[in-house]
Amino acid sequence: MPDVTLLDDPDSLWLDPSRRERVNIPPVPPPEQSPEESVKNFRPVFLGYSEEQAIIEATRCIHCPKPEPCIVACPLHNDIPTALLAIEERRYEDAANIFRATSNLPEICGRLCPQEILCEGSCTVGGYDRPVNIGKLEAFCSDWQRERQSFPRPQLAPPSGRRVAIVGSGPAGLAVAEELTKLGHAVVVYEDWPLPGGLLRYGIPSFKLDKHIVNEKIAYLESLGIRFVCHTRVGQDIPFDDLYRQYDAVFLGIGAPMSRHIQLPGEDLQGVYQAKEFLARGNVPLDELPAWMRKPLQVGERVVVIGGGDTAVDCVRTARRLQVQQGITNGSVVNYYRGTLFEMRAREEEYAHARAEGVHYEFLATPVRFIGDEQGRVRQIEMQRMRSKPSDQPQRKPSRLRIPIPGSNFIVPADTVVLAIGYEGDPLIPNQVPVLKTTAPGIFKVESEETGRTTLEGIFAAGDDVHGADLIVTAVAAGRFVARAIDEYLRTKNG
Ligand SMILES: Cc1cc2nc3c(=O)[nH]c(=O)nc-3n(C[C@H](O)[C@H](O)[C@H](O)COP(=O)(O)OP(=O)(O)OC[C@H]3O[C@@H](n4cnc5c(N)ncnc54)[C@H](O)[C@@H]3O)c2cc1C
Numbered sequence: 001m002p003d004v005t006l007l008d009d010p011d012s013l014w015l016d017p018s019r020r021e022r023v024n025i026p027p028v029p030p031p032e033q034s035p036e037e038s039v040k041n042f043r044p045v046f047l048g049y050s051e052e053q054a055i056i057e058a059t060r061c062i063h064c065p066k067p068e069p070c071i072v073a074c075p076l077h078n079d080i081p082t083a084l085l086a087i088e089e090r091r092y093e094d095a096a097n098i099f100r101a102t103s104n105l106p107e108i109c110g111r112l113c114p115q116e117i118l119c120e121g122s123c124t125v126g127g128y129d130r131p132v133n134i135g136k137l138e139a140f141c142s143d144w145q146r147e148r149q150s151f152p153r154p155q156l157a158p159p160s161g162r163r164v165a166i167v168g169s170g171p172a173g174l175a176v177a178e179e180l181t182k183l184g185h186a187v188v189v190y191e192d193w194p195l196p197g198g199l200l201r202y203g204i205p206s207f208k209l210d211k212h213i214v215n216e217k218i219a220y221l222e223s224l225g226i227r228f229v230c231h232t233r234v235g236q237d238i239p240f241d242d243l244y245r246q247y248d249a250v251f252l253g254i255g256a257p258m259s260r261h262i263q264l265p266g267e268d269l270q271g272v273y274q275a276k277e278f279l280a281r282g283n284v285p286l287d288e289l290p291a292w293m294r295k296p297l298q299v300g301e302r303v304v305v306i307g308g309g310d311t312a313v314d315c316v317r318t319a320r321r322l323q324v325q326q327g328i329t330n331g332s333v334v335n336y337y338r339g340t341l342f343e344m345r346a347r348e349e350e351y352a353h354a355r356a357e358g359v360h361y362e363f364l365a366t367p368v369r370f371i372g373d374e375q376g377r378v379r380q381i382e383m384q385r386m387r388s389k390p391s392d393q394p395q396r397k398p399s400r401l402r403i404p405i406p407g408s409n410f411i412v413p414a415d416t417v418v419l420a421i422g423y424e425g426d427p428l429i430p431n432q433v434p435v436l437k438t439t440a441p442g443i444f445k446v447e448s449e450e451t452g453r454t455t456l457e458g459i460f461a462a463g464d465d466v467h468g469a470d471l472i473v474t475a476v477a478a479g480r481f482v483a484r485a486i487d488e489y490l491r492t493k494n495g
Contacts, residue, residue: 170198172463
């Protein structure tokens with residue numbers, strides 16, 4: 001094992017013999033189900049590192065001089081090098097606690113963060129070989145601790161006598177709930193879906209995140225005294241004003257739950273789904289769904305998914321599994337995207353899984369209309385090819401980069417279509433409370449992401465309902481900041 005006392009001088013980085021020894025250790029690929037196997041089930045594809053594998057992979061960290069780029073790149077600023085050293089020294093519990101000191105969901109972020117653009121994207125070892133598999137190591141040590149000892153119980157501050165309502169139980173709401181409870185405040189979480197978890201339960205498929213991890217986290221939060229009131233859409237089932245009057249503060253963590261509509265002819269045909277419904281019905285057990293969704297999802301032989309983000313990849317992989325489970329042996333799943341592969345927002349890792357599981361990709365093509373039969377079922381899609389728009393301006397969005405090619409239309413067969421073209425905020429609450437200002441429909445205006453103070457005193461917001469659809473880790477990071485701001489507000493509030 002290489003020496004761990006490394007020089008703290010940036011110039012010595014590659015001169016340090018111990019570091020040279022570390023970068024020469026071959027990477028340990030994360031163990032996974034084979035694509036032939038994974039497409040037959042909804043179990044997680046990532047199988048988890050063994051202790052031996054984790055130790056070798058952790059030893060590849062060269063412990064860069066400060067400021068360590070991986071810590072800087074992590075929105076939660078997890079102390080990654082210290083945690084990896086603990087793994088290397090077989091102190092797995094210490095490693096987990098280092099992640100837990102700055103993160104409420106390390107077992108989830110370890111699996112689902114786009115590490116390639118965050119910690120691993122800035123890992124110095126990446127300039128030499130594959131970056132250290134930081135995410136999978138975070139998942140390894142936090143699983144190790146949770147499975148053997150459950151979640152460590154924090155010291156709770158004495159009760160403050162203050163009550164906080166949290167609307168939404170996604171990563172932002174869960175982080176705020178946990179932090180405020182540790183600070184001694186009584187927390188009640190209101191959730192629209194039948195069970196808590198937000199997109200962790202009702203969006204992200206089980207083959208990326210086993211739901212027992214979400215269930216265990218919720219059970220742990222309940223054991224701290226947090227109460228979840230589900231099946232309750234604030235603004236519809238109970239007025240927002242009730243919460244405003246009954247609680248000392250309200251946190252809005254409602255995400256960006258509205259599917260963006262494509263607004264094309266035939267969007268309402270049978271067999272055309274919004275990604276939100278398709279993923280929930282395709283992945284979540286029927287008894288955990290709202291009554292109107294409790295019907296098994298039948299896919300056809302020709303599934304077409306429209307979109308280029310993580311949601312589209314989750315949909316194509318769900319569709320492949322459903323085809324296999326429903327005995328469709330000669331079916332196809334095709335993902336059409338209006339931009340190029342380079343512009344796709346989906347994670348490279350997930351795209352590679354989708355390809356390996358048999359999904360076909362078509363780029364630079366967009367739908368024009370959905371064509372149905374006499375029974376009103378979708379049968380075909382008219383597509384159109386796209387090309388680059390000449391521009392002097394650097395453009396990022398494919399919508400601004402691409403223009404349709406006249407006369408390039410073509411027809412593709414489709415009996416199931418899934419629209420995965422993005423999510424938007426829900427204007428329900430701001431429409432009822434006009435003093436709550438927004439920057440876009442359902443996206444709350446806040447003083448700053450650090451305080452999350454909305455334009456109504458005592459009401460705070462963070463997560464996707466502030467910066468639009470984003471990431472788990474950014475929702476958790478914002479939630480932690482805002483919990484501190486709520487605590488300060490409660491401690492200085494009169495009455
Ligand atoms: C299909 C899909 C896959 C994704 N995959 C990844 C991934 O791999 N990695 C990653 O980092 N991010 C991923 N994301 C993004 C990530 O899930 C979100 O950024 C994150 O969940 C946002 O957290 P949040 O708490 O702000 O909102 P959400 O998780 O959306 O939670 C908001 C909750 O509020 C509830 N709610 C809304 N309105 C009300 C109301 N009026 N009353 C009561 N409750 C209400 C909703 O039902 C929901 O449960 C994915 C998103 C999707 C859609």
